[in-house]
Amino acid sequence: MAKKSLIARERKREKLVARYAEKRQRLKEAGDYEALDKLPRNASPVRLHNRCKLTGRPKGYMRKFGICRNMFRKMASEGKIPGVTKASW
Structure with a gap:
């Protein structure tokens, strides 16, 4: 943080x-x-x-979601971001 x-x-x-x-x-x-x-x-x-809204991290910011890549990955795996699933093929 x-x-x-x-x-x-x-x-x-x-x-x-x-x-x-x-x-x-x-x-x-x-x-x-x-x-x-x-x-x-x-x-x-x-x-x-731009900074992550959750942690304030300045790098790895994802503009579409307003959070950093670390928090995005964590929230996506927990199912907290609607419409986002882990890729599998």
Whole structure:
């Protein structure tokens, strides 16, 4: 499991991106790059990183399910993800 501080930092960034999204869009359309520079760095959506919703793991993230590959495998084998079965042929 990831450190709680890293998970909290990522959530804080998500909130900041959401708060400044509209203002950022207006400034981009107007071409006011000096005002864009004055926005907080963490308000940029590029700085976000996908993390597992269960463990906070940053790598092996499966976008469709929102969890990492480890949790996906565990939950799929337990039958907790509908429509997902282990391949056999």
